Amino acid sequence: MSMNKLHALSSLEAMLIRFGIAGVFLFETARTIVLPPYSIKPLIKQVAFVGARSLLVIVVAGLFVGMVIALQFYDTLVRFGSVSLLGSAVGLSLIRELGPVLTALMVIGRAGSAMCAEIGIMRVDNQIDALECMAIDPYRYLFAPRILAGIICVPILTAVFILVGIFGGYFVGVILFGVSPGSYFQGMSDTILNRDLFMGFSKSLVFGLLIVWIACDKGFNLHLDKHGAYGSEGVSRITTESVVISSIAILFSDYLLSALIL
Amino acid sequence: MIDPNIKNVIEIEGLNSYYGEKQILSNISLQVERKEVMVIMGHSGSGKSTLLRHMIGLNTAESGSIKLLGKEITGLNRKELYELRKHIGVAFQNGALFSSMTLQENVELPLHEHTRLDHNTIRIMSRLKLELMNLSDNESLMPAELSGGMLKRAGLARAVIMDPEILFFDEPSAGLDPVTSAELDDLILQLRDALNMTIIVVTHELESAFKIADRITVIDNGQQIITGNKQTIRNSTDNRIVSMLERRAMNENIDADDYLNKLTRS
Numbered sequence: 009m010s011m012n013k014l015h016a017l018s019s020l021e022a023m024l025i026r027f028g029i030a031g032v033f034l035f036e037t038a039r040t041i042v043l044p045p046y047s048i049k050p051l052i053k054q055v056a057f058v059g060a061r062s063l064l065v066i067v068v069a070g071l072f073v074g075m076v077i078a079l080q081f082y083d084t085l086v087r088f089g090s091v092s093l094l095g096s097a098v099g100l101s102l103i104r105e106l107g108p109v110l111t112a113l114m115v116i117g118r119a120g121s122a123m124c125a126e127i128g129i130m131r132v133d134n135q136i137d138a139l140e141c142m143a144i145d146p147y148r149y150l151f152a153p154r155i156l157a158g159i160i161c162v163p164i165l166t167a168v169f170i171l172v173g174i175f176g177g178y179f180v181g182v183i184l185f186g187v188s189p190g191s192y193f194q195g196m197s198d199t200i201l202n203r204d205l206f207m208g209f210s211k212s213l214v215f216g217l218l219i220v221w222i223a224c225d226k227g228f229n230l231h232l233d234k235h236g237a238y239g240s241e242g243v244s245r246i247t248t249e250s251v252v253i254s255s256i257a258i259l260f261s262d263y264l265l266s267a268l269i270l
Numbered sequence: 271m272i273d274p275n276i277k278n279v280i281e282i283e284g285l286n287s288y289y290g291e292k293q294i295l296s297n298i299s300l301q302v303e304r305k306e307v308m309v310i311m312g313h314s315g316s317g318k319s320t321l322l323r324h325m326i327g328l329n330t331a332e333s334g335s336i337k338l339l340g341k342e343i344t345g346l347n348r349k350e351l352y353e354l355r356k357h358i359g360v361a362f363q364n365g366a367l368f369s370s371m372t373l374q375e376n377v378e379l380p381l382h383e384h385t386r387l388d389h390n391t392i393r394i395m396s397r398l399k400l401e402l403m404n405l406s407d408n409e410s411l412m413p414a415e416l417s418g419g420m421l422k423r424a425g426l427a428r429a430v431i432m433d434p435e436i437l438f439f440d441e442p443s444a445g446l447d448p449v450t451s452a453e454l455d456d457l458i459l460q461l462r463d464a465l466n467m468t469i470i471v472v473t474h475e476l477e478s479a480f481k482i483a484d485r486i487t488v489i490d491n492g493q494q495i496i497t498g499n500k501q502t503i504r505n506s507t508d509n510r511i512v513s514m515l516e517r518r519a520m521n522e523n524i525d526a527d528d529y530l531n532k533l534t535r536s
Contacts, residue, residue, distance in 0.1 A: 137328055138366035142380045143352040149383070
């Protein structure tokens with residue numbers, strides 16, 4: 009579908025078609041992921057970009073989030089005399105909600121936005137056309153390693169976030185407020201079920217896919233942008249849009265997944 | 271498989287192209303013979319770059335037929351199109367080099383993707399092409415560190431790395447000084463002679479066009495005005511060709527009322 013035909017339609021029709029285009033984008037990328045040839049080098053590069061370079065920010069964020077929820081829960085639980093539940097409260101909220109969601113939001117800000125801007129500039133600068141002309145499939149060359157990296161890295165980063173968060177909570181609860189370390193960890197292992205772990209893991213998997221899908225699709229289909237603004241203004245707008253849309257998509261799918269699994 | 275003895279490597283019949291409601295190209299018919307340099311000329315916005323994009327399958331035509339190396343490209347699926355594109359090279363106006371890679375990595379990319387040659391062979395082949403483009407001392411630089419002329423030559427090196435049968439070159443002289451531009455023209459001729467390529471150049475530069483072309487096609491407002499050798503173009507009595515050759519602005523007859531309406535329309 010050319011840009012012009014898309015612009016001539018009503019906004020609802022245009023939006024539906026845009027969803028369709030994003031769907032085709034994901035399908036084409038999935039096809040190149042499944043079918044050979046496979047190349048490992050670009051994947052490692054993207055894993056380093058999405059995962060390894062996000063590690064520090066995830067550790068810092070996880071630490072403070074763990075600390076603040078321990079602080080808040082301690083203050084609440086102490087009123088009911090149930091401080092022994094602190095460990096399970098911190099653990100459950102991190103594993104089921106805060107870990108996956110906050111990790112995803114951090115990855116959107118750090119890697120998703122950069123990815124969208126990079127692909128958008130490649131589109132503006134004819135680099136994607138050049139790939140096509142060199143008979144190199146952009147889905148295989150650009151997007152397959154990025155989508156895979158998102159699916160691999162976001163769950164691992166989420167696990168790191170949760171782990172660091174639990175230790176942040178330990179620091180505030182046990183070391184600062186004197187909750188017994190035994191009850192902190194025992195409460196946690198008693199209440200956290202496999203279902204909770206499954207929920208956290210499946211959320212992070214979906215979020216990893218969503219972040220990269222939205223960022224890459226936005227950049228790749230920059231020329232379909234309704235305002236037709238190629239160039240730096242177009243890139244800046246689609247980058248902002250991709251951050252907003254992926255954040256909303258994360259929060260929406262978070263609710264959906266919670267409702268489905270609970 | 272591609273027939274190596276095919277006479278016309280490109281055959282366009284009745285090509286029409288639209289941008290929304292606006293017709294960009296109307297009824298273009300063009301044949302490009304093997305090993306000739308065909309220059310497509312026209313003003314900015316005449317549709318010449320759109321024609322180039324149609325020839326390499328980046329744009330899809332509303333109607334008409336485009337045969338590239340004997341194959342109709344409008345009906346090809348992506349795999350077939352990619353297979354066909356392995357036989358062509360495209361040098362974009364701004365080079366379109368990947369900014370995250372060095373010059374050498376850029377030039378080597380098609381070889382890494384499409385061949386099983388070992389690393390050293392690929393390195394030698396890329397150095398050969400960079401040498402040909404006078405870029406051998408710059409192979410480890412990033413695209414951001416190159417000048418406009420170097421970017422174009424680097425884009426050209428990448429376009430010819432697979433020794434394509436047809437080379438497409440979009441605006442080789444745009445944004446370059448006359449000396450650099452003349453050097454690039456010499457390079458194009460060298461490529462034709464040394465590598466036996468068919469070359470299609472899109473340009474608005476008169477001097478460059480007459481220097482390199484075997485045949486020239488002039489496009490104005492999406493209409494194909496003339497296709498012929500240099501002499502045919504020079505002898506043309508068409509008003510638009512004459513004014514182009516004499517570098518005169520088009521003298522349109524402007525109606526005073528129309529003009530006033532244009533200026534004051536809300």
